[in-house]
Amino acid sequence: MKKIRRLTSRQQPRPTWRTRQRARNTAPAPLPPLANWQGCAATLVGSRHLKQQPPQPCQDAALVVAGPRPLILVADGAGSAALSHHGSQALVYGLRRLLETLGDDYAAALDAPLPPSAHLLQKLALRPVKHGMGLLQDLAASLHHDTAMLRSTLIVAIGGRSRWLWIRVGDGALVIEQAGQLQLIGAAGKGEYANQTCFIDEQLQPQDVQFGVFDSAGLSGVAAMSDGAAERLVQLQSDAVASRLGEFMQQARAGQLGTxxxxxxxxxxxxxxxTTGDDRALAVLASA
Incomplete structure (x- = not known):
């Protein structure tokens, strides 16, 4: 049997200039630094709900995670679902836990210089929606009610070094500030009373979930809101965004925006x- 000669480290051939140059050219580009995001979220019950007897609680929920791994969550409970205020709260807090637990999975796709494949992007977008449906089903079982009583819309934006992933079910608005310009992300949602809004419920289909990515380069602000807040901050038909939203982002950037x-x-x-007197929810994040 022929002996295999094993080279020691001293006997290994020295790399040539061409080998070193090839390794240099194929080395992955360094990742951009993580930005530090600041902001807050708030909700307020609408006058329309306070006029009802008995008065309805605020059915909107909003949450932000600041710092180098930013996250925005906004949920708007269906006005026709009596327990949807529980559903919207369960979604924002439950999905925050999920996305923080799976942070490495999302970071791998959102930090990398090259964008994720369409298949992976869809998987990452549908995962929180599916988990959200499970959260509502479990909550409905504990309350001895049908899941439809908890249904809610949802907006999620997850930040990374190279790009952000956004997910939306139903109406509301997502706005970014990039290169000093405010712009809407995604198609305009429809109002519940037009019977065209999608909710996280057992009727939801994968094709009803909007999702996509936008670049982190030049990004200085992200905001999500329920349709009640969008009445004064966004003109959905014309894609116009109120300058007040830019002011909120500037305040957040300076560490001066609070609830x-x-x-x-x-x-x-x-x-x-x-305005319609609907509940209002707004979540704002900004970075220098």
Whole structure:
């Protein structure tokens, strides 16, 4: 049997100039640094709900995770579902836990220089929606109610070094500030009373879930809101975004935006004249 000669480290052939150059050219590009995001979220019950007997609680929920791994979650419980305020709260807090637990999976796709494949992107987008459905089913079972009583819309935005993943079920609005310009992300949602809004419930189909990515380069602000807040912050038909949203992002960037400022905006009667009186939810994040 022929002996195999094993080279020691000293006997290994020295790499040539061409080998070193090839290794240099194929080395992965360094990842961009993680930005530090700041912001907050707030909700307020709408006057329409307070006029009912008995008054309805706020059916919107909103949450932000600041820092180098930013996350935005907004859920708007269906007005026709009596327990949807429980459903929206369960979604934002339960999905925060899920996405933080699976943070490495999302970081691998959102930090890498090259975008994820369409298949992987769909998998990452549908995973929280499927988990959210499970959260509502478990909650409904514990309350001895049908899942439809808890149904809610959902907006999620997950940040990474190279790109953000966004997910939306139903109405509301997602806005980004990039290169100093405010722009809407995704198609305009429809109102519940037009019977065209999708909810996280047992009727939801994968094709009803909107999702995509946007670049982190030049990104300085991200905001998500329920349709009640969008009445004064976004013109869905014209894709126009109110400058007030840019002001909130600037305040967040300076570390000066808190729930008090958002509540004062929500409670300003002059701002909300001739609106539907719906609940309002807004989550804002910004970075330098």
């Amino acid at each position: 008090l400022q958002l509540h004062q905006f929500f409670a300003d009667a002059g701002v909300w004249q001739r």
